[in-house]
Amino acid sequence: MLAVVQQLLVLQDRDQRIRALTKDLKDLPLLQQRANSRLEDDVAAVANALAAMREVELKIKSLDLDAQTRRTSIARIKEQQFQTRKNEEFQALAFEVTRYENEVRTLEDQELEFMGQLESVKPAHVQATLQLSETKKHVDEELAAIAERGKNVEVQLAELKADRAQLATAVDPDALSLYDRLMKSKGDAAVVPLLGPICQGCHVSVVIGTQYKLKADEEITQCEQCGRVLFQEG
Numbered sequence: 001m002l003a004v005v006q007q008l009l010v011l012q013d014r015d016q017r018i019r020a021l022t023k024d025l026k027d028l029p030l031l032q033q034r035a036n037s038r039l040e041d042d043v044a045a046v047a048n049a050l051a052a053m054r055e056v057e058l059k060i061k062s063l064d065l066d067a068q069t070r071r072t073s074i075a076r077i078k079e080q081q082f083q084t085r086k087n088e089e090f091q092a093l094a095f096e097v098t099r100y101e102n103e104v105r106t107l108e109d110q111e112l113e114f115m116g117q118l119e120s121v122k123p124a125h126v127q128a129t130l131q132l133s134e135t136k137k138h139v140d141e142e143l144a145a146i147a148e149r150g151k152n153v154e155v156q157l158a159e160l161k162a163d164r165a166q167l168a169t170a171v172d173p174d175a176l177s178l179y180d181r182l183m184k185s186k187g188d189a190a191v192v193p194l195l196g197p198i199c200q201g202c203h204v205s206v207v208i209g210t211q212y213k214l215k216a217d218e219e220i221t222q223c224e225q226c227g228r229v230l231f232q233e234g
């Protein structure tokens, strides 16, 4: 194999690794996004459990206010009772007091019922909060691993690029420019093996003249279909 083709193969190896690592680096934000999205369900579960608790707490507060209003009324009526001298009015006020006291009892009973309900919805909130912190722990670990990978890839990329630049200085300028053009236009490889008569870049059979030219190994041989530089394996 021509020395220049060997050089191009080494260069191609670095370029392909650089390309793969650059893609890895580009995919990292997507991986981060995916990790974070795993929290969404747990965050929603905590919010739902909290909303259920708040709803019951609001009912209790409202019942408490209603009972308080009636207690104030009772105190006011008792004051009126104390001031009145008419027996009939006194009785009417006593009736009012009893009515309010009954209402207060009913409200207090309802309040107790909702307090029981509150106790039954609390564990769901505790459970959801625990689940969220558990998931968050895993997600944080995953995010840390992704960040670590990003750092490693950047270091590797810097090393590969420096190595690539160093290698390129030793390559014949014409061959290098041909290689760079092919690498840019083909995207995958600029230097490919010829397997039998088949170019492994475009998978088309090359003409017999091209096969002889490659065998002679005197100058760079390109596939007449795709233009890639050929080499004989083995």
Ligand SMILES: [Zn+2]
Residues within 6 Å of the ligand: 199, 200, 201, 202, 203, 204, 223, 224, 225, 226, 227, 228
């Ligand atoms: Zn080809």
